Amino acid sequence: MASVIPASNSSMRSDRNTYVGKRFVHVKNPYLDSMDEDILHHLDLGTKTHNLPAMFGDVKFVCVGGSPNRMKAFALFMHKELGLEEAEEDIKDICAGTDRYCMYKTGPVLTISHGMGIPSISITLHELIKHARCCDVTIIRIGTSGGIGIAPGTVIITDIAVDSFFKPRFEQVILDNIVTRSTELHKELSEELFNCSKEIPTFRTLIGHTMCTYDFYEGQGRLDGALCSFSREKKLHYLKRAYKAGVRNIEMESTVSAAMCGRCGLTPAVVCVTLLDRLHCDQINLPHDVLVEYQQRPQLLISNFIRWRLGLCD
């Protein structure tokens, strides 16, 4: 693949961010080294069937999001934005052997779909990180979310991911113990992303807390699920308390993403567009073209950020 990216890391804009500089992705598992072969079941990749370091060694940006179609669209967009020479039709799904996830590589950008919810993205992250022999990797979740007290279409850069109780924690069950992990996102990266957003006048971007739930209906206080045991007043009281605690949007993957990536040496960010204001409604009833345009907003921001980092947009 022809690439606009020089091989050396010295080309990275380390002058503009102090946290880049040979920070290797690492696993925290003493058992992996002793394995003769490792099959990444859900990605349909393996250490004997694929040369993973050769395939992914130059990755600097990992972009993850729920929907396969949306992430394919982002990969094609990045391909164009980076001015890569490879024909668009040659950008193939690296995980074509499975229907669980899809994955595309365009220059130093790896784009992957992760399905919906903490368990689904957790599998993606484990299998992605296990054999990543990369350094200085920024991982950004590009998602959709419900906003609280802000206009639909606003893009939120997460500073801290919180759980349903507004706590900055992810509770990981390990065997039958509950281990609490921190869910802070990378402050400098968030600020860098926010600075990039100032160059885009067509939509508003904020930094705020993101609430991550295990459920889209009852867990997010929706009145339109198959089950609903609380009143409209209780719902609004809950969402207003969330707002007061700093929460600006709600989604379903940020806490585990922050907890895992931070521990494994990746620099994580979460950037989601809001599709509705939950203080006003529960239903996502945007016209199709508006929905598509909203979904492109975080993609545009991340594309600008990556191009800026690579020195392509001065």
Next chain:
Amino acid sequence: MASVIPASNSSMRSDRNTYVGKRFVHVKNPYLDSMDEDILHHLDLGTKTHNLPAMFGDVKFVCVGGSPNRMKAFALFMHKELGLEEAEEDIKDICAGTDRYCMYKTGPVLTISHGMGIPSISITLHELIKHARCCDVTIIRIGTSGGIGIAPGTVIITDIAVDSFFKPRFEQVILDNIVTRSTELHKELSEELFNCSKEIPTFRTLIGHTMCTYDFYEGQGRLDGALCSFSREKKLHYLKRAYKAGVRNIEMESTVSAAMCGRCGLTPAVVCVTLLDRLHCDQINLPHDVLVEYQQRPQLLISNFIRWRLGLCD
């Protein structure tokens, strides 16, 4: 669509099961009736754009499973097994407008993919149940799982779904309260399924507890994730305790499935094949053809069950 199924419910084999008889699917949400329109966002269906009662009113069996390709294969298999006259190429994905899930209808059988994990299947179930004006609906999760202490390829019919602490409960966060729900599967249905399995001599079927976790790696005691903080001995100790508590397999959707379906008037079952014995290994390294054949086992059992219920295989 030509159908082999008479319109009247009296044709159902109610002589062989006492729990069939005008049990309506119902929602427990007083707000739904007042909605002018309900958009089922993740299924790309809606009450104004689709005639949901006409589309789904005759559904008697709902079969759900994680993988879209596997569920499409099951729908085509059921179409053949029911001897439906419609051409195979006319069986279209009802949710073609979204890439979140896929859905097929073949006679009285609705087949849907639900992605991976509790949050993902929970969204499917909410949107599926909300406007289901059906009665006597059996819902069966057809999945893959890790076995404990049993040969790979064994099919497990779940009697009770338990959590990581071997408790028969599903903890649903509602606003910021934790509500505990029962996860018992339907005893008579499980026994009926087990009786059907006796007609299939090519694989072994058991009834047992199924453990449902939020995570495939640390939460299931795997030594091959990106993070692993426990020893092989601790892992084995945990899995042996699970076995002693009656757990025969581990998957990621059964508790919420049991909890939601039971509350909404559907008769739920969970039938999963085991792909490995977790007392021996963590990796799924079956040859492709063996994996495919294992995955077909619960499909074959459910097909036999549905045909038996419909009086098609005496």
